[in-house]
Amino acid sequence: MSLVYPIFLFAFLPIFLALFALGGRIGGPRGALLVLVASSLLFTASQGLGFLIATTISLAINYALLMAIIRARIGGRWGRAMLAVGIVFNLALLVLAKYSVWLQWMPGIGPLSLGLSVAIPTTLSFLTFQRSVALLDAFTACKATALGLQSPPKGERPSRADPPLRYLGFASMFPNLMIGPIAYLTEILPQIARRSFGKLRAIDISIGLTLLIVGMFKKFFLADALGEDWVDPVYLDVARTGATTSARAAGALAAYYVQLYFDFSGYSDMAIGVARMIGVRLPMNFDSPLRATGIIDFYRRWHMTLTRVISRFLFSPLSIAGTRYAARWRLKGIAAKLPSLWLPLIINFTVIGLWHGPRLTFVVFGLIHGTWYVIETEFRSARWWKKKRKTIPEWRRKLAGAIIAIPLLVLTFALFRSPTLAVFVDILQSLGSTATVPQGAVLPFDKMSVIRLVLSFAIAGLAPNVYEMLGRYRPAIRSFVNPSTTPRWFAFKWRPNIIWAGLLFALAMLAMHEMATVTPFVYQVY
């Protein structure tokens, strides 16, 4: 079961909310948290026994290590060692379950990895990061973490049950368990430790419902249909026959660009919406990334929680080490930039690519984005550009950036979607193909699919994202502050009034109409 299942949306969720409110009324914040944990474990169990066992063992070990780190940081030693053990354990579990294809040759580890990947078909990527970041939080902000775990709700007595319950609430919380957004422990703890946790508020339900419906619309009405009509048949054709017509190839490239965004951001909206219904703000994951004016801008808007985690975990330590190395050896110019910036960036993006799975196309995707990031960073920091940019109006700079960035993004997304490099090359070659669709052949895209594709681009290109519309209600935690790229006329603002309710009603009906076939989220396999 995941957030797209009708049984989740129309049965599990309302029952959970009712029990959560009841738990809050009877047992206060602790009662509500208990309901949240129980529901999360039930949700976890629906992913299969292997997933439940693996995540529960991981939960227990992570909690023990987290407490050990806090104790070590406050009065003892070995904090750094505990942190290393925890991160190695989490990453090892992820690597074993996810990269069995590449580990098969290793005696002992190969069979274990294969067994784990069969037993845990569901992704562990997101919860691995979430739990590892919690350990890092405990290490870097041990007092705040300890306080968040232990301090009783205002006016209540401390309880020994609080730390494990709060940690469980954070680490197993079902809305963002499967595909994020990856939250920090320090972001969530104060919210579940507050006195009012467990009390459902109409405004939270309204905001959560809005996010949920917008996410459903993106996922069911746009992303799934785009995939089914435009993308999947073309990739299937190319994988089988090695070619397609130029129109179909172009259609597939364009459609996948928006499909991936609507699929993943739709999930994120739904997850943030469900969490918001119980008064928890999760971090925002997307901020109109398809209007990015460059790769740097893109990664400040796309999968923002992964960007911040990878840069905190990987880029910053690598960059600091590289900078120290350059300083020690008094390196200058390119020799200094290589270890302090360029290599860390390339490694950072290669890991992001690899994180999606053991596939060469992901590695190449990461390398291209890394190289692009380096080039753009250098370009933007060049002195001549800094002088020159003052003379060019901002709108013109943004437009030029988008004109360069968007086609490159479309192409690299197509690479990301391709199962092999050969398929990607075939798709690119098909773009220049002069073959026409045979007479009488049925095209996969009818009038409705064309309308849907145009609508998708219109929404991605012009409409405000849901967080902009809900802006004044602070629907989610912002990791990066990006300037709005929404045209002024389209900068609609949400209010819980009858007109917006009608609009959401219509969006929900459109989504429900497409709901019979449950298509997993694209990111659910990564």
Next chain:
Amino acid sequence: MRPLIPAIQAIIGRVAYGSPRSNYRGPIGKLAALPLFLPIALLPFVGGLLMCVVALVVDPYDVRPWGMAPRNAEGVYPQDETPNLIKAFSSEQHEAIMFGGSTSMPFPSRLIADTLNYKRVANLSYSLPTPRDTGPVLRQLVRTPGLRRLLIDVDHSQMRNDGATFVTGRTALSVLNARWFDMPDFKTPTVQASIHRIIDGTYDSPEWRSLRSNSADTQSLIDKPDLLMTLDDAVSRPAPDIFTAPRTLPPCDSFTFIRDVLLPVGREAQVQGVTVDIFFPPMPYQTYWNWQKNDVFFGSWGNGARYLQLVHFHQCIFRAVVVAKLSAVRVNATDLDTAIASHLENYRDSVHLIRSDAMARLLRDIDSGRFRLTIDNVDRYPGEMAARVRSVAGWRAPGQG
């Protein structure tokens, strides 16, 4: 008119750009200010909950351990609903079941029952089945309680070895593999029919009946000049390799259909005591000329005459049955029946039968074993087929001179 424009602008400004509720004025403003957000926005969820409850109680596709016993109507389901009902139909008592692709979809179950003298019959054919979905579907169907006969229509889609499935096949597979919480039955028409199941006792909906009767294409091929012209062109200006013997033919054990469908299903049928009649749909012999020249839909053709590749596949099916000693399985080369295939008025297009007397004849062919392949006649089959295909060499469509 003039004062209206600023008023409209103000309303849009208030509603779309979200000024605080205290600023709402006028009738629309007052309406917008009513605390109706949650009741309206939650309505779809209430509807969704009701739909879930109905689906969980009735369980029309029989995917859950609970739910009402399947009680399906006879031959009233639209094309895209049939693959959903494979499991439900296989839970009910049936004496005979027909399964195949679009070539067997037009056979009314009543006609099958009357011609073959059975009481409870179902035709569960859906468009474009491929070996990948046909295997699991037939393995499910062969276990139907009370089943005595399974009629399997094998058309050229079953020659595919690429693991492809089409929408209908994927639907059938997803229902067969569904877990209780997967909810493939979460659809408005399904819920409507489920409500009828609760009220009237049968899983059915009046809309489906009208849909079925309205969607039936009743026009014969001979009344479709454009199609006739295409056939005429294929015969009068044929592809050069229409009679070229294929240079290479795939070995029989390379066909996924034989390996993954025929043999396991045949063995299961033998165990269950079910007679399996495989038949090859008769098509106008002009169609084979057209396939040679124009078929762009089927990507699995090899080199040389396509109808000979098809016949080779049919022979492979027969030989696999003999080698595996599947005594319950009979193979009928009904594509040799000139009484059906030589008369274009029997068809609605170049492939699909339309006339019920032709369908009844095909069923009688199967029942009587008139075109049944045997060890004695199997080698003659390609020659007989070639003669029939050649026989239309001088054919011209009416009105084409």
